[in-house]
Amino acid sequence: MxxxxxxxxxxxxxxxxxxxxxxxxxxRCGNCGNTAPVAEAMVYPDAPGLVARCVRCNHVLAVVVEAGDRLVLSLAGLDTLELRAPRA
Amino acid sequence: MSFTTRGFSGRRRQPETRLPPGQTLVEKWPVLSAGPTPVVDTADWELTIQDETGTDHRWNWDELIALGVEDITVDIHCVTHWSKLGMAWRGVSLDKLFEHVGSRHQYVMAHSHGGYTTNLPLEDLLGGKAWIAIEAEGRPLHPEHGGPARLLVPHLYFWKSAKWIRGLTMMPGNDPGFWERYGYHIHGDPWQEQRYR
Structure with a gap:
């Protein structure tokens, strides 16, 4: 695999x-609603970009591509992303 | 500016000149995958080409094979900078499939088991340039390499050769597929080094 x-x-x-x-x-996964820390997602690195998938339903949560001099980030598979504000 | 052409010279390129710009030769065949490997049995396998009327043209495994399997020897070029030269494949020409499809649309979206997509102009699939590949290097195509059947479009970067192919949908415009949405080139010609848009 x-x-x-x-x-x-x-x-x-x-x-x-x-x-x-x-x-x-x-x-929060946009497909199944599973809510978990990003660190628990499955990330496939042996591809033209990093693809993060939901640990429960395999749905693509996020894609990161370093495309030459640009970084392309898609979070389209996420329903929500809840970040703690950095401490001042 | 290039002073050479990629035209049919009648002379086989030497290995160093068969490498597109920015590519490195590999001997082993790397496995690239953006998700888990779908398991598809040939008994359940089906390929569909959907035209603009919504009509599905369908082939099961035996019907695909009956169209005629060709021996193909081609170089493949991955956008992640590796190239593998002189690979032996077997597959069915897309020309054979499109003989049965009437469509005015000039673009195609390839769909794979597992949800992957990639877009191609129809002209890149016709004229003996593309196949539904079922064998590589003398063996049935391993699931990790897209078996039982993958698209093989060797004159474009290998992300266009969709693994686990299940269908083609005719499109009026060149809508982007999976990697094309995320910064990769809409066409992907390795000789023009069309990696990113």
Missing amino acids: PRHLDGNALAGVLSEVFTADVTAARA
């Missing part, structure tokens, strides 16, 4: 986008 990692694999690339730690955020 193709290998997958946990959602912590997103930490490095998403730190370029978010000031908060996204892997600690709670994500």
Whole structure:
């Protein structure tokens, strides 16, 4: 089977986008409604981008592509993403 | 500017000149996958081409094979910078399938088991340039490589050669598929290094 990692694999690339730690955020799957920390998602790294899938239903939650000089981030598979505000 | 052409010279390219820009030669065949591997039995397998009237043209496994399986030797080029040269494949030409489909639409969305999609102009699928591949390197196509059947469009980056192919839908415009929505090039010609849009 193709290998997958946990959602912590997103930490490095998403730190370029978010000031908060996204892997600690709670994500609600747009397909099945499962709500879990991003760190618990299944991330498939052996692909042209990082693909994060719901641990319960396999739905694509997020896609991150480093496309040359651009970073393309899709969170279309998420219903909500709940982040803690960074401490001042 | 390039001073060479990719035209039919009648002469086989030497390996170094068969590598598109930015590519590295590999011997093993890497497995790339954006999700779990679907398990599809040939007994249940079906390919559908849907035209603009909503009509589904369908082939089961035996009907696909009956169209005629060809031997194909081609180089493949992955957008993640590896190329594998001289791969032996077997498959059914898309020309054979499209003989049975009348459509005015010039674009196609390929759909795979597992939800993957990729878009292609129809002209890139016809004229002996694309196949439904069922064997690679002398063996039935392994599920990790898209078996039992995948699209094989070797003149474009390999993300266009959709694994676990289940259907093609005719489209009036060139709508983006999965990777094309996320920054990858709408066409994906490796010789033009069309990686990103």
